Amino acid sequence: MSKRIKEEIAIIILAAGKSTRMKSEVPKVLHKLCGRPMLGYVLDLVASLKPAQAVAVLGHKQELVRKFVPSGIKIAIQKKLIGTADAVKVGLAALKGFKGTVLILYGDIPLLKNQTIKKLLDYHLQNNADVTLLTAQLKEPFGYGRIMRDKYSGICGIVEEKDADEVQKDIKEINTGIMAFKKDKLSANLGTIRPNNQKKEYYLTDIIEILAKKNCLVEGLKIKDAQEALGINTRAELAKANAIIQKTINDKLMQDGITIIDPASTFINFGTKIGKDTVIYPFTVIERDVKIGKRCFVGPFAHLRDGVRLGDDVTAGNFIEMVRSRIGAKTFVKHFSYLGDSSVGANVNIGAGTVTANFDGQNKNSTVIKDNVNIGSDTVIVAPVKIGRSAITGAGTVVTKNIPDKTVVVGVPGRILRKR
Numbered sequence: 001m002s003k004r005i006k007e008e009i010a011i012i013i014l015a016a017g018k019s020t021r022m023k024s025e026v027p028k029v030l031h032k033l034c035g036r037p038m039l040g041y042v043l044d045l046v047a048s049l050k051p052a053q054a055v056a057v058l059g060h061k062q063e064l065v066r067k068f069v070p071s072g073i074k075i076a077i078q079k080k081l082i083g084t085a086d087a088v089k090v091g092l093a094a095l096k097g098f099k100g101t102v103l104i105l106y107g108d109i110p111l112l113k114n115q116t117i118k119k120l121l122d123y124h125l126q127n128n129a130d131v132t133l134l135t136a137q138l139k140e141p142f143g144y145g146r147i148m149r150d151k152y153s154g155i156c157g158i159v160e161e162k163d164a165d166e167v168q169k170d171i172k173e174i175n176t177g178i179m180a181f182k183k184d185k186l187s188a189n190l191g192t193i194r195p196n197n198q199k200k201e202y203y204l205t206d207i208i209e210i211l212a213k214k215n216c217l218v219e220g221l222k223i224k225d226a227q228e229a230l231g232i233n234t235r236a237e238l239a240k241a242n243a244i245i246q247k248t249i250n251d252k253l254m255q256d257g258i259t260i261i262d263p264a265s266t267f268i269n270f271g272t273k274i275g276k277d278t279v280i281y282p283f284t285v286i287e288r289d290v291k292i293g294k295r296c297f298v299g300p301f302a303h304l305r306d307g308v309r310l311g312d313d314v315t316a317g318n319f320i321e322m323v324r325s326r327i328g329a330k331t332f333v334k335h336f337s338y339l340g341d342s343s344v345g346a347n348v349n350i351g352a353g354t355v356t357a358n359f360d361g362q363n364k365n366s367t368v369i370k371d372n373v374n375i376g377s378d379t380v381i382v383a384p385v386k387i388g389r390s391a392i393t394g395a396g397t398v399v400t401k402n403i404p405d406k407t408v409v410v411g412v413p414g415r416i417l418r419k420r
Contacts, residue, residue: 008100009051009121010183012091015039015107016059016078021233027061029107030068031238034245035269035288038232039068041110046073048114055094057087083201085193092187101125102186104179104204108232111244112178116228123221124180130216131185131208134178136226143233144174145205147220155218157209162199175205176229185216245270275312293329311346328371340364341383345371351395353378370405390420
């Protein structure tokens with residue numbers, strides 16, 4: 001899009017809804033996809049479009065949702081959740097003085113790509129349309145509003161699933177909900193929408209029939225990949241969207257020089273940083289805020305939780321769990337171990353079955369393991385504690401006190417056997 005077009009765009013993000021069909025107390029737009037609230041993906045799209053103005057319409061538990069809305073986006077509150085038309089009306093009130101195109105996006109449609117929305121906006125502006133809909137063709141359109149066309153194939157309305165008759169339900173072209181309006185046409189006609197449907201809500205989709213009857217220019221652009229327009233209303237749809245985003249994440253990592261042995265069984269959260277030539281084995285889960293260096297080996301059956309940092313050439317092997325831990329270069333953590341709140345140096349060997357006991361019932365305590373340490377199998381390290389450089393613990397040792405450099409410690413509780 002040209003600079004001129006960008007300056008004429010304002011965006012309203014509808015994010016007021018509950019999680020009724022998800023049967024959840026969490027606001028729908030805060031349900032996570034690959035470790036990130038779905039709203040975050042929509043906000044990324046908004047930022048990439050560089051609109052002149054943007055407003056997020058919040059409602060249900062808005063105090064939780066607004067924490068995720070960046071400062072550059074205005075917030076408007078829909079006090080009563082009485083439909084999308086009312087939500088847009090609330091959003092428009094925050095766009096006083098704006099003239100141009102208003103784009104409607106939804107906080108629960110997180111898969112849309114920048115290129116798709118740019119095409120919609122370009123099509124809308126080039127055709128000087130009063131409104132342009134993003135539509136999709138679905139083999140099984142259950143749950144979506146159907147696009148109604150007149151005998152000339154022009155769009156003349158939208159009927160929601162719950163209000164559709166059997167003939168209308170057979171229509172395969174659906175409304176994605178994404179619309180671009182001339183602001184003056186939107187503002188002038190919103191007030192004419194009436195709650196004449198089963199749920200007594202004000203549907204934004206009703207404005208299409210209103211505009212068509214006034215001989216306004218109603219256009220539609222069919223999306224090539226209908227998956228982009230997947231709206232999330234149920235846990236099943238959440239899982240489907242999660243799988244799509246996970247594939248995108250894994251594909252991008254592999255393009256960047258990371259080996260993922262079996263992408264289908266590898267779960268990596270959004271924002272994870274991984275260095276080149278690292279190998280991720282199957283059944284590995286990598287959560288948010290994790291950074292992995294170059295030439296590492298992770299898994300199989302590894303679980304790296306938030307705050308983990310692996311240096312270069314680290315092996316984090318099978319059946320291990322780490323959280324809030326920093327692991328130095330060329331360190332081996334190969335089998336059946338748990339490291340929590342730990343700072344581990346370089347060239348350390350963590351024996352099989354090692355556990356950091358980091359929680360005392362009230363606080364999470366830290367463990368520090370210096371360079372070149374050899375931790376024997378089944379060692380339990382009771383934090384807070386420090387293990388000095390080049391120290392060794394014998395198999396089955398329970399470390400309860402700081403260990404000096406170059407010391408061999410054995411027993412329960414650990415005691416100094418000798419200096420190295």
